[in-house]
Amino acid sequence: xxHTRYLMWFDDNPKIPTRTKIEEAIAAYQRRFKTxxxxxxxxxxxxxxxxxxTETLEHHGVLVxxxxxxxxxxxxxxxxxxxxxxxxxxxxxx
Numbered sequence: 297x298x299h300t301r302y303l304m305w306f307d308d309n310p311k312i313p314t315r316t317k318i319e320e321a322i323a324a325y326q327r328r329f330k331t332x333x334x335x336x337x338x339x340x341x342x343x344x345x346x347x348x349x350t351e352t353l354e355h356h357g358v359l360v361x362x363x364x365x366x367x368x369x370x371x372x373x374x375x376x377x378x379x380x381x382x383x384x385x386x387x388x389x390x
Contacts, residue, residue, distance in 0.1 A: 302374040314345045325373040335359045337372035
């Protein structure tokens with residue numbers, strides 16, 4: 297089982313919009329690992345970025361996913377191997 301390597305990014309500056317913080321975290325990941333990440337894990341409902349009925353959104357080609365185990369103002373940036381479009385389930389007709 298492959299593990300995802302995350303870069304942990306922290307920014308609690310209230311003057312910086314959450315989207316900018318995510319962009320800075322993505323840039324830091326690219327500088328460190330020389331590749332573009334495909335996922336950023338954030339706290340559920342991070343500063344209104346994610347609505348209560350939406351758990352994920354896409355930001356410049358990177359999936360932003362709200363999870364319960366990431367604390368506010370923390371951003372986990374990574375490259376998930378299994379990230380990408382999932383095939384639609386097929387139903388068998390009898």
